[in-house]
Amino acid sequence: MNIVDFAFNYVVVFLVVLTILVFVHEWGHYWVARRAGVRVEVFSIGFGPEIYGWTDKHDTRWKISAIPLGGYVKMFGEADMGWEEEEEAEPLPPEEKAVSFHHKKLWQRSAIVAAGPIANFVFASVLVALLAGIVGTARPLAAVGEVQPGSAAAAAQLQAGDRIAAIDGQPIKWFEDLRRIVSAKPGVPLSMEILRGAETLTVTVTPRSHVLKDAKAPVGLLGVRFDPQAVEYERQGPVEAVSTGVGYTVDMVARIFGVLGEMIAGHRSAEELGGPLRIAQLSGDIAQLGFKELVLFMAALSVNLGLINLFPVPVLDGGRLVFYAAEGLRGRPVAPKIEEYGMRLGLALVLFLVVFVTWNDITQMPWDRVFAWFKGLI
Numbered sequence: 001m002n003i004v005d006f007a008f009n010y011v012v013v014f015l016v017v018l019t020i021l022v023f024v025h026e027w028g029h030y031w032v033a034r035r036a037g038v039r040v041e042v043f044s045i046g047f048g049p050e051i052y053g054w055t056d057k058h059d060t061r062w063k064i065s066a067i068p069l070g071g072y073v074k075m076f077g078e079a080d081m082g083w084e085e086e087e088e089a090e091p092l093p094p095e096e097k098a099v100s101f102h103h104k105k106l107w108q109r110s111a112i113v114a115a116g117p118i119a120n121f122v123f124a125s126v127l128v129a130l131l132a133g134i135v136g137t138a139r140p141l142a143a144v145g146e147v148q149p150g151s152a153a154a155a156a157q158l159q160a161g162d163r164i165a166a167i168d169g170q171p172i173k174w175f176e177d178l179r180r181i182v183s184a185k186p187g188v189p190l191s192m193e194i195l196r197g198a199e200t201l202t203v204t205v206t207p208r209s210h211v212l213k214d215a216k217a218p219v220g221l222l223g224v225r226f227d228p229q230a231v232e233y234e235r236q237g238p239v240e241a242v243s244t245g246v247g248y249t250v251d252m253v254a255r256i257f258g259v260l261g262e263m264i265a266g267h268r269s270a271e272e273l274g275g276p277l278r279i280a281q282l283s284g285d286i287a288q289l290g291f292k293e294l295v296l297f298m299a300a301l302s303v304n305l306g307l308i309n310l311f312p313v314p315v316l317d318g319g320r321l322v323f324y325a326a327e328g329l330r331g332r333p334v335a336p337k338i339e340e341y342g343m344r345l346g347l348a349l350v351l352f353l354v355v356f357v358t359w360n361d362i363t364q365m366p367w368d369r370v371f372a373w374f375k376g377l378i
Contacts, residue, residue, distance in 0.1 A: 013294070014283040015068050019045055021120065021302050022071040025309070028119025029073045029112055034058075036108040039099035042074035075112075077102040110324045113317050120306030121249050124299040129245030135292050136233030137244060140175040143230035151223020156192075156205040158224065163195040175226040182207045186220035252303040314339075314346030 023045060033040055039059070044050075046065035053063030065071075077092075077100030097103045101112070131137075142164040147153045166172060167181050168191050182190070186209035194201040207220030236244060286297045310318040319342070327333045 028115035032115035039076040075101040117306035124302040125245035127299040133241035136235040138231040140226040143227040145227030146225040148223040166193040314342040
C-alpha cells in the first residue's frame with residue numbers, strides 16, 4: 001500500500017466518518033435551539049482557527065476549523081452559566097433575553113442539550129433502515145460454515161462449505177429453516193441432500209437430543225454454524241425497514257451497556273476500549289470491505305457517540321442534563337460554584353479517558369505492520 005492509498009483508506013475515510021457524525025450531533029443541538037428561539041452564534045466542525053466559513057441570514061457563523069476532531073455549537077447566552085457574581089453581571093435587554101439560551105425555560109434547555117445524542121440515535125436508525133430497504137438485510141443460507149467436533153454433523157461427515165438443499169425430500173434455502181426442522185427432530189434420522197462443490201450427496205444425520213435450560217422437551221442439535229459468506233440480501237418494505245433500524249439501535253445500546261457491565265464486574269478488560277487511532281484503523285479496514293459495511297460501522301459509531309454523550313459526566317450532555325434534573329427537583333438552579341467545580345472535574349475525567357484510550361490504541365497497534373509499511377515507502 002502506497003502513501004496515497006494509506007492516506008485515503010485510513011485518514012480520509014476516518015475524517016469523513018467523524019465529520020458526518022459530529023455534524024449530525026451538533027445539528028441536533030442547532031435544530032432544537034432554533035425551534036426554541038435561541039440565537040446560534042457559531043456552528044463549527046472542528047476546533048481551533050477557522051479555515052473556511054460563512055455567515056447565514058440568522059447571523060450564525062458556519063465554519064470548518066483546523067483541528068478536525070469534534071465540533072461545537074455556540075449559542076447566545078450559553079456561556080453565561082451564572083459563574084460570575086450576580087452583582088457583576090450586566091442585565092440583558094429584553095430583546096436579547098428572548099434569544100438567550102440561559103434565559104430559556106428548563107424544559108427548552110433540556111431539550112436542546114438532549115437533541116445532540118438523540119440525533120445520533122435517529123441517524124443510526126435511518127442508516128440501517130435505508131440499508132434494509134435499498135440493499136436488504138443479510139439472511140444466511142442453509143450452508144455449513146463450521147462443524148463442531150463430536151457433533152451429529154461430524155458423525156455424518158458434513159464439511160464446511162456444504163450446502164443443504166433438502167431434508168427428507170423437502171427443499172430448504174435458509175439456515176433458519178435448517179435450525180427449525182432439526183430442532184423439532186431430536187434423535188430422529190434425517191435424510192439430507194448435500195451440495196458439495198459439483199457433487200450432490202445424500203447423507204443420513206441423526207440430531208443429538210439436548211434439553212435446554214428451563215425447557216420441558218428436548219431439542220435436536222446438528223452441531224454446525226452458518227457460513228457467513230453464504231448469504232443473500234432481502235429488501236424490506238418501509239415499515240419493516242424502519243423497525244429494523246430502530247431495533248438495531250436499541251440492540252446496540254443494550255450491547256454497549258452489557259460490555260460496560262462486564263468491564264465493571266471484571267469479566268472483560270478495559271484494554272478493549274478504543275480511541276481515535278483504533279477508530280481510524282477500523283474505519284479504513286471496514287471501508288475496504290465495502291460501502292454497506294462502512295455504513296453499518298458508521299451507524300454503530302453514531303450510537304456509541306450518542307450514548308457516551310449521555311453519560312452523567314459534567315461537560316458532556318448527560319452531565320448538563322443531571323444539573324437540569326437537580327434544578328427541576330430543587331426549583332432553582334444548582335449553585336454556580338458547584339456547577340463550575342463539576343465542569344472542571346468532568347473535564348479532567350474526559351481528558352483522563354482520552355489519554356487512557358489513546359494509550360490503549362498505541363500499545364495495541366500492529367507496529368510491525370506499520371514499520372514494514374514505512375520501510376516499503378523508503
